[in-house]
Amino acid sequence: MDYGRPVEFGISVVPSASELDAIRTAVNTAERSGLDLVGIQDHPYQWRFLDTWTLMAGLLAETQRIRLFADVANLPMRPPAMLAKQAATLDVMSGGRFELGLGAGGFWDAVAAMGGPRRTPGQAVEALEEVIAIIRQAWSGQRSVHFEGRHYSAHGYHPGPPPAHPIAVWIGAYRPRMLRIIGRLADGWIPSLGYVSLEQIIEGNGMIDAAAVGAGREPSAIRRMVNVSGSIGPGSAGGAISGRVDDWVELLAGWVTDAGLDTFILWPTDPDPAQVESFGREIVPGVRAEVARRRGRRSESQHGDDGPR
Numbered sequence: 001m002d003y004g005r006p007v008e009f010g011i012s013v014v015p016s017a018s019e020l021d022a023i024r025t026a027v028n029t030a031e032r033s034g035l036d037l038v039g040i041q042d043h044p045y046q047w048r049f050l051d052t053w054t055l056m057a058g059l060l061a062e063t064q065r066i067r068l069f070a071d072v073a074n075l076p077m078r079p080p081a082m083l084a085k086q087a088a089t090l091d092v093m094s095g096g097r098f099e100l101g102l103g104a105g106g107f108w109d110a111v112a113a114m115g116g117p118r119r120t121p122g123q124a125v126e127a128l129e130e131v132i133a134i135i136r137q138a139w140s141g142q143r144s145v146h147f148e149g150r151h152y153s154a155h156g157y158h159p160g161p162p163p164a165h166p167i168a169v170w171i172g173a174y175r176p177r178m179l180r181i182i183g184r185l186a187d188g189w190i191p192s193l194g195y196v197s198l199e200q201i202i203e204g205n206g207m208i209d210a211a212a213v214g215a216g217r218e219p220s221a222i223r224r225m226v227n228v229s230g231s232i233g234p235g236s237a238g239g240a241i242s243g244r245v246d247d248w249v250e251l252l253a254g255w256v257t258d259a260g261l262d263t264f265i266l267w268p269t270d271p272d273p274a275q276v277e278s279f280g281r282e283i284v285p286g287v288r289a290e291v292a293r294r295r296g297r298r299s300e301s302q303h304g305d306d307g308p309r
Contacts, residue, residue, distance in 0.1 A: 001205065001260040002298075003220040007291055008263045009284045010037025011276055012071050012227060015049045022271060027059050029273045031066040033280025039071025039101065039190075039227070039265050042078075045110035053086055060094040068094075071227065071265065072101035072172040072190065076108075076116040076124075080131040080152050081145070081159075084138035088163045096165035100135075101190055103172045104128040117151075125177050127151040132169060132185050139163055170225060179204050183211025188223030190265070193240045198259055201226065205260045225263035226255075231270045232278045238269035245278065249286035256287070257294045 011030050013023045027038050038059065042052040056068050068090075073083065083100075090098040104124035105111060112118045119127060130149035137145045138159035145154040170188035173179060174196055182189050189208060191201060201224075209219040229239030236242040241251065255261045264287075268275045 001202065002257045002295070003224065003260055003262065004295070005220060005223065005262040007256055007288055008036040009279065009287075010035050010039060010066075010263070010265045011279070012039040012041065012265050012267045015040050015052050015055050017048060017050050019271075020050070023055070024059070024062065025273050026268075026271075026276055027063060027066070029276045030280060031063050033277045034284060035066060035276070035280045037099075037263070037265065038066055038068045040068070042070050042072065042074040042103075043107070043110075044074060044077050045107065045114050053090075056098070057090060057093070060090060060097060063097075065097075067097045067099055069099035069168075069170065070101045072103035072170070074105060074111075075102060075128055075131055076105040076111045076119065077114065080134040081138065081154055081157060083131070084135040084159065087135070087167055088139060088159075088161060091163040091165060091167055092161055094164075096163070098163075099168045099170065101170045101172060102128060102131065102186075104178065119151075121175070123151065125175075125181070128171070128178070129181055129185070132181075135169070139167060168223070170223065174200075174204070176207055179207040180211040182222065183208040183213075183217070183219075184215040186222065188225055188263075190225040190227065190263075192227040194229065198255070201261070202259050223263055224261045225265060226261050227265045227267055229267040229269055231268065232275055232283065236270070239267070242269075245282045245286065248279075248283045249290055252283070252287045253290035253294060256291045257298070 013026050030038055040052050040056055043049055052070060060068055087100050108118045130152045134147050134154050141162055144156045145159055146156055147154040168187040170190045171182050171186045172190045212219045228241055230241035231238050234244055252264055266279050
């Protein structure tokens with residue numbers, strides 16, 4: 001399974017208030033090292049964490065090229081009309097460098113303690129689908145947004161400003177109903193290795209594909225991402241992956257051409273900025289070269305060699 005998409009890479013940082021200097025160092029190292037993305041988890045009820053959206057605004061202001069996204073935005077704490085407004089604002093201010101990861105929510109006791117809703121799994125799925133409908137309208141260029149749902153509504157409010165580019169909507173989810181929503185409505189899937197296995201990711205890709213085809217979409221239009229924790233270097237240990245650069249290259253290239261993944265977000269288990277630099281300067285070009293080699297070899301085997309012998 002290979003959807004033929006370009007391969008991208010990034011890191012995720014934990015928004016700990018006590019680690020602000022380390023966060024800035026990691027993000028600037030990611031930019032200098034040629035990475036594409038930085039993801040930041042969104043748990044506003046965690047007292048040790050900075051507000052993710054304020055942090056993303058600061059980091060976008062301190063960088064010039066790399067894109068940022070919420071990995072993933074906490075929907076129970078973020079009303080959809082404001083979510084659409086904040087996302088579009090960050091995109092405009094950064095010149096089109098913001099993408100939106102969405103999650104249906106969890107940790108319901110903590111959400112309720114902050115005044116948010118307490119939802120069943122089924123209600124959380126319903127709410128997420130309603131949020132997608134509202135934010136799509138808000139970014140569409142329509143003069144007003146109208147929506148009436150079970151969990152959210154919009155009664156003719158005027159959205160704007162529009163985003164600077166078509167903001168992608170990536171969903172972090174695992175259950176079949178959510179995967180079908182991704183296939184019908186979203187631009188990408190972003191699970192975390194450890195919460196699911198590679199085999200479950202491959203199975204989930206099949207569910208997304210079937211839903212996409214049923215909705216008249218090409219499965220290859222949907223990005224297949226993965227959060228993966230790990231460490232790089234001889235004798236490294238910890239996380240879902242640990243090993244030398246060559247080990248990482250071989251593994252990730254195989255995940256592209258055999259499991260359909262196209263975007264890898266590293267959660268470094270070692271805070272040393274050299275880990276981020278090694279990921280960007282050594283592993284990324286290695287994976288891209290190996291994927292190109294495998295795809296070229298596969299194309300030759302499929303079409304044969306009609307040239308002179």
